Amino acid sequence: MTLGLTGNLAKIATRYKFVVLFVWIVLFLVGGFFATSINEHTENDQGFVTEPESEKALALYNREFSSGQNVTLSENIIIKSVNNQTITDPRFRSIVTEVTNKVRGLNNSVGFVTNYYETNIPTLVSEDQKITLLPVELKGTFENSALTAKPYVELIDELDAEDKNFEILTSGFASIDLNFVEIAESDLASEIQVMPIALIVLLFVFGALVASVIPILLGLMSIVITIGACSLISRVYPLNIFVTNIVLTIGLAVGIDYALFIMDRFREERSKGIEKIHAITKAGSTSSRAVLFSGFTVILSLLGMFIVPTDIFRSLGLGAIIVVIVSLLSSLTLLPAILAILGDGINKLKIPFIRTDSKEDSKFWSSIAFNVMKYKIIGVLIPTVVLVLFSMQYFNITIGASGVETLPEESRARKAYEILEGTFLSGGIATPIIIVGESSSEDASGMLNGFNNLNKSIASSNAFGPILDFKTSESGSSYALQVAPKNSATSGAATDSVDLLRNSLIPESFGALENKVLVGGQSAGYKDFYLLVDQYTPIVFIFVLSTSFLLLLVVFRSIFVPIKAVIMNMLGVGTAYGLMYLVFEKGYAASFFGFQQVESIEAWVPLFLFTIVFGLSMDYEVFLLSRIREHFDNNGDNAEAVAHGIRKTGRLITGAAAIMIVVFSGFAMGDLTMFQQMGFGTGVAVLIDATIIRMIFVPASMALADKWNWYFPSWLKWLPDVRVEPPENK
Secondary structure, eight states: OOOHHHHHHHHHHHHTHHHHHHHHHHHHHHHHHHHTTGGGTOBOSOOBSSOOHHHHHHHHHHHHHSTTSOOOEEEEEEEEESSOOOTTSHHHHHHHHHHHHHHHTOTTTEEEEOOHHHHOOGGGBOTTSSEEEEEEEESSOSTTHHHHHHHHHHHHHHHHHHOTTEEEEEEEHHHHHHHHHHHHHHHHHHHHHTHHHHHHHHHHHHSBHHHHHHHHHHHHHHHHHHHHHHHHHTTTSOOBTTHHHHHHHHHHHHHHHHHHHHHHHHHHHHHTTOOHHHHHHHHHHTHHHHHHHHHHHHHHHHHGGGGSOBHHHHHHHHHHHHHHHHHHHIIIIIHHHHHHHHGGGGGOSBOTTSOOOOSSOOHHHHHHHHHHHHTHHHHHHHHHHHHHHHHGGGGGOOEEOOOGGGSOTTOHHHHHHHHHHHHSSOTTTTSOEEEEEEOOGGGHHHHHHHHHHHHHHHHHOSSEEEEEEEEEOTTSSEEEEEEEESSOTTSHHHHHHHHHIIIIIHHHHHGGGGGGEEEEEHHHHHHHHHHHHHHHHHHHHHHHHHHHHHHHHHHHOOSHHHHHHHHHHHHHHHHHHHHHIIIIISOTTHHHHTOOOOSSEETTHHHHHHHHHHHHHHHHHHHHHHHHHHHHHHHOOHHHHHHHHHHHHHHHHHHHHHHHHHHHHHHHTSSOHHHHHHHHHHHHHHHHIIIIIIIIIHHHHHHHHGGGGGOOOGGGTTSOOOOSSOOTTO
């Protein structure tokens, strides 16, 4: 039997098992050392690689209105009387003065702060005079806003705790950003909490505690090493703050599954009486080879994320790719070394009443396959119709971003936003839309008239909050108008108001000078991000579908198999999209799952979900079809080969899918809506893939295709013959 790359890796790992184990322990310790500092270097920003209008507007504003420095981060401290004191009360004035002085003391993070008593600006006080605002400007940039805001927010929290007569809060991009970072970190606990459930699933699969713990340990080791690598990368290339959450979830899912498939094959070979080392190399040359191809399909799918020119897609994709690569390497090298050390010891601490050997194949799965193949037309039509109906809901999805209003109700950032929204007409005061214009001397009067017209149009429109500021640069050639969005910067109302400005109000106000006027600010940045996602989504879809098709074409040397796989995986992902829309946007069963109904699906989630789910779906496709092809090459009986493949992989695929669903449910258990959407969508997609698609549609469609399953045109014979698993009898 030819061992191939994976078989030889397994053979080498068994020979130098303790060296391999030592190397991985060192990598784990080094990774753990760097992993602890990852949050000090990650960012919460879309990070455009291109330069959309919002970025050009920001660059102009920085150059003309910030003395060459980056635009400051605006915050508003909210001081609210609890016992009906008004702004004229001496105690109210005392607390405002105290807060102002203490905030000014934060020289490293605060650039400016003032209050009503210093300025007499009436808009800083509520109508009932029981709430006042303290405008604050923090130092730093949008990219490092959470780090900048931390000492400032901690001080505000301390001041609030000291005086029970006043509620002291802060609202702004930086404090909201920090709140998202902190909740994302706490959501990691939810993801880790599902590990005992994953262990229970593994106990049912393996029937022994030792065997069940090994995949989890390998998954955790891959995660720690990857986070350490990401921490190093983030020092030279911006990575998103959510990369840790993505690495943890994807690492657990693929790390456990890859180890599961290889260990099961090892136990199967041992049950046949094959000697330990030969059983390891046999598993290495078969299941490890399938794992390698499966991991390669996941990596290919994730490469699609790099097509979108934003740092959030590229950083999340990079983190996911690294953890898949590390999981592959640990499965192909560390796992064989562990198996060589433990041998049949992996079956120790058996669980009563659960089978731990593979001598007898379950007839349950083959009976399902034969029954489905018996009614093959129904087995193809019904799943297709159902999945298509759900997939059609994809076209109703509204993409957006999770704003402050999606934070937990007890969140201090959300409470502050709600006070601004209810008392000062707009929660978007701290995240204004910035309209900037630059003109030559001959256009100066026309530009100024244009801004006057725009000011009137905005004031008479119901689409905006209050106008906050209008100023002219020192050179006299640039102008900046700031207006609050009616709702939070991420809301549909805010991004719609950006559209209104760009497509209607600015052309009407400026006429021929409209091309010299730019719309920036957070809402404009989100709008540009959504437009970019819309533009690149078809390109990513085409890339992932075509590369997956070509890979399966080469691996299985069949036209029908890759076409079927691509179509059914698309329907599986489409169904997940449809259910996400129905649950999160329409609110069906949202309260049952503990989710929050929102106005949109997080913009990065559908595309990231597509690449992840499509890659993971190919896992099961490769494992199942490799066993079917392996048996078909031996006896040429299509129906028997399909039944054999499902019989051999049914229990394993079900267990692997159950583990993935458990892992992704941990994602969905978090407080952040974006993670709820991601966890729910991926979990549903995996469930559909492992049940409806793998156990119904695959056997039915392969029975329907019969001899055409393995049809390969003669004009494609030049393609390399790369099999996932060599025939058993070779």
